[in-house]
Amino acid sequence: MPRARIEFSKGDRVRFLSHLDLMKAMARAIRRAEIPIAFSEGFNPHPKMNFASAVAVGVSSESEYMDIELQHEVDIKEIVGRLARAMPPGLDIKGGRIVPDSTPALMAEVNRAAYHVSAPAGEPVNGEELSAKIAHFLSTPEIVIEKRTKKGLRPKDIRPGITHFRGSVSGERVGFLLGTVLGSDGSVRPEEVVCAFAKQSGLPIDCDSLYIRRISLYTEKDGKQIDPMDVN
Amino acid sequence: MRQLIGNTILPKVIKPVRYEGNEWNSVHKEWDSTPVKIAFAFPDVYEVGMSHLGLRILYHIVNSREDTLMERVFAPWVDFEEKLREIRIPLFSLESYKPLTEFDVMAFTLQYEMSFTNLLNILNLGGIPLLASDRDSRWPLVIAGGPTAFNPEPLAPFIDAFLIGEGEEAIHEIIDVIKKWKQSPGGYQKRELLTDLVRIPGVYVPEFYDVTYHADGTIKEVVPNVSFAPAHVVKRIVRNLDTVDFPTGPIVPFTEIVHDRIMLEVLRGCSRGCRFCQAGMIYRPVREKKPETILQQASTLVKNTGYDEISLTSLSTGDYTCVQGVLESLVDRYGPVGVGISLPSLRADSFxxxxxxxxxxxxxxxxxxxxxxxxxxxxxxxxxxVTEKNLMEAVEGAFRAGWTGVKLYFMIGLPTEDKADLDGIADLAYKVVDLGRDILGSRFGRLKVTVSASSFVPKAHTPFQWVPQDSIDTLKEKQHYLARRLKHRRIVFNWHDARLSSIEAVFARGGRRVAAALEKAWRLGCKFDSWTDHFKFDKWIQAFAETGIDPAFYANRPFGKDEVLPWDHIDTGINKEFLASEYEKAFRGETTSDCRYDKCTDCGVCQKLPAAVDLKGGAVNAPG
Incomplete structure (x- = not known):
């Protein structure tokens, strides 16, 4: 069955949607757009759609991806156009393409995420000091945080999950560009990194009021970065 | 404003999507150029309020008018309220985040008595004075409607005008009056506006009525204190459900709500005549939609919402005379595209x-x-x-069709109830268990019989309006007795807090005087009373004590047959004589049949109101 890959954004005004809310919103938009999506077999048929990654409540995103399986071939321009008109405000379709059958599932493929994180600072922060402290932070071989799990607080080393981390000062706020590993093994959340940094550096960064925006999702493979829309 | 809330409050509250306000199909009108602005307030949380069809209907109807906008307001959850009060921001509407004081009208829907404290809380959070007498024309006009408005008296001091009955048509008349006065060049007095409003059939303006009392606290009379207010306010009713405006582009919430599906109303009213049931009395007569209307609306609704489930709603959808044909068409049409059909209410019979x-x-x-x-x-x-035979056949059918769970709803504290009736509940539960053992065989281990017992609350405009409620202690005794009798591995027994039911009864049968206790209870911190975690019984008792209200006078006293009832000036179309005769028949154990299947019961509705029983199926189903 043909598969369409759709790129969309989760805007600021809908950043408080949970992943479940987002999935439902998409399923309903697809139905409104009358896209011939395929359904799972069985008593309670589900539309066949898969997402690259869940975006957390409160986090907006410039680029998210979903695959939808189609009952039959449809012109991708038609899908993108109809879907765009059926999207609730704040969720916008950025593009789409038909991907070959052999393309791995998004979840299996996408393994990196980049974020912009902005945090209020209690007192003015010096840019050079910030850079120096980030360099020190990254040179730490192990960054262990307490992670809340179902079994209580567990220690977790987040250092392997950080691919890049830069900071800059803008007025009374501190901004970070942050790259993380995504996926079942060792994925870290942006707030974990920024809060661990605030704690280690002692800088007056209010990590309870972070404003997080996901900038990109991609696949890191053999030293190359592959955009999910760029599959062969 | 939106940004401020988004940055300071939403990251710190549970379920922030409740306050998002930009859902699919929500209506965002040009604020400045729209002459009349109405905030529709549902005095409970978003997920409950958005599940209410009446809101969807009025939102659609009002926003279809070019000259009016309607935006939504819900009771913010306690965490959100705390933040609002902390940073001193008044409560706002969801669509445009405008403070409530900027609206011309605050329209509340009253679905249950235990939401009254939330109504006061919403006014207060909006910075609006609670008492109608403290608000002049500079404040929003506060109006209310919905089933609980059929006894408006406990809210009389707070509400400027009530609409009694169905709102689809009356709302236009109300808006026209408000618009006229709002645009009058010299400004206006609120009383002028109210004087015009009260001329609209179905509109009740409490300040135009005086209540006098006997020494024993019962009502002597309720009479208009102005010549232009009617002695009886007759409810509004829509004659034809096929032609009345129905929302086919309802809002699709982002977050899961209680009824997260298409709500397609198939009929209104119920004439089964259960004597405790207020809905069965106040929504008469039964009016059905044509199958073509339903199929047409279903198609538009699916296209406009993207929902994957259509619920055919009414008080009793199994009674719809065309139910089978409509179900077949809908299942045939939507099954293949993954849209399910559901029925919200089932009678206990095999049909x-x-x-x-x-x-x-x-x-x-x-x-x-x-x-x-x-x-x-x-x-x-x-x-x-419903007979035991009906029920057992229904349960047998369910077990044979693969269901392994049965939920049985009962009421305790009904008039004339004795120990045998409580034993009857337990016996029925055990008979269902036995039937399950016989039919389910190896799947018996999965059987779950849930027995739910709510406490009878006498309601206005029903044959049982005169009946006293059992005391809290008696209700508790009955609950404990049943709990003992229903101890079984396959049975789960649930019951409601008798203390809550008793306060509900006070407001279900209370007059104007109980308003003081309501306001006091709210001042003592009562809100979200129907939420178990937030119900503060001791505060309610304190509120009654401090305002000199004896709750038993309203909840546990038999009302006299000749007594003037607090809601006697509100007219549902049903004759009081009919209710009295139903009351008498109840105590004689005599039944009354449904006028859809048998002769007219002379309840009076079709004679008094401009509407008639409207069945679309011709030959009707056999009575259940």
């Missing part, structure tokens, strides 16, 4: 189980029936036309 079988897509584990009482004697008293 209903057949319907349930027809629509079930997911093998749901539980079917729910409401025999209401444990013995035939008591079911006759309450005129619940």
């Amino acid at each position: 209903s189980v057949e319907l349930a079988k027809q629509v079930q897509r997911v093998r749901k584990t539980t079917l729910t029936f409401a025999p209401e009482a444990g013995t035939q004697r008591l079911r006759d008293v309450i005129n619940k036309g």
